[in-house]
Amino acid sequence: MKVIKVSKQGFCNGVKRALDLVYKTIEENKNNKPIYILGELMNNEFVSNKLDELGVITIKSYGMKRVEMLENIDDGIIILTAHGVSPEVIKILEEKNLKYVDTTCPFIIKTKDIINSYLTNDYDVVYLGKDNHPESEGVIGINPKKIHLITSYDDIDKLNISNDKILITTQTTLRRDHLNIMLEYLMYKYPNSVFKDGVCNSAILRQEALINEITGDLCLVVGDTISSNANELAKIGSRYIPTYLINSIDDIKKEWLIGVKVITLTSAASTPDELTNSIYEYLINLD
Ligand code: SF4
Structure with missing residues (x-):
């Protein structure tokens, strides 16, 4: 293979x-x-x-x-x-x-520092993130009354901020295309908002590399189902070829490999090389 x-x-x-x-x-x-x-x-x-x-x-x-x-x-x-x-x-x-x-992560500390400085200057903060995620939980907990978690269009529709001073920022692992759509809608509703991008470059670089290099008949993303950036990579891969999220050799189903000659292999920012390498070795030794 x-x-x-x-x-x-x-x-x-x-x-x-x-x-x-x-x-x-x-x-x-x-x-x-x-x-x-x-x-x-x-x-x-x-x-x-x-x-x-x-x-x-x-x-x-x-x-x-x-x-x-x-x-x-x-x-x-x-x-x-x-x-x-x-x-x-x-x-x-x-x-x-x-x-x-x-x-x-210092990257998350940086976003929190930005939020804190805007809160000090009486801004409300619109935080584009994910519900029930530890990163957004940590950020919203800074000031639950002034930081508004937005996960969807519906949330934007329901948003009712009377303050003219609004900072919009984001969770690190948001997908760029999802962010852009939500941001456009938010800026339409609150045109004077300040935007500070909180998406982490590590996640972006992994996403861009996959988009540029994906090839063959099948894509395997090594990562855990609870990892946000692993799921994002799997979603991106699925746009091009059949893509599955796996966390061990045992997760690979034989039927996925029928007729497959070339596999694209990638892994999330939380996946150790040791695990990805063992999966790589297994795959290249398949007939
Ligand atoms: S992906 Fe890594 S570098 Fe980026 S915010 Fe998360 S822990 Fe930090």
Whole structure:
């Protein structure tokens, strides 16, 4: 089987940094305190399983907010994921006197800093993001009354902001085409708004590389179903050729491969190269 690996894929700098901080925390934990990760570190089951083996406990969200997930934790070291958290989470950690390691991606911190500076200047903030996502939860939590989460056209229709000062910004993993359509509609409704693009270049570069390089009969995106950027890549691939999101060799169905000669292989910003490489090796050795 011929397999074409997309040139830009795999861990982004934010994810690499988060994982390095987890390993550093494990190494420095001389008193063997329990180490908890508040939510999935990087939306990848393969990585979660590896960390489980090292004794790190991932507190899965199961639809809960970060604040609720902290309710039963009273000791140990808490690792905050690259998605970031709301100020309320930090307040609770400090009230409980819990040691924590914040791996929030610098890119997300930058958007939060912009939001904070506009809020200080009495702006309302329209945040284009995803519902029930830890990144948007962390951002909205800065000021739930002044930051309005928008996920659809309907939300824009319902939006009723009387303030003339409006900042529009975005979650890092929004698809560019979706963002552009929503932005156009928002600017029509609130023409004097200031726009600050929060989409992360890592996600864009992976999306553009896939668009430019996708070829053959089948595209496989290695990533977890809960990873936003993995799902975006799969949606993009589907526009061109049959595309599937997989997280292991076991996910590959034999019927997908019937008549297939060339496969495009890519992976999300939260997918370790180790996993993608093992899938690549498996595919190139197929008859
Ligand atoms: S995708 Fe971008 S925002 Fe998200 S962790 Fe990676 S570098 Fe940070």
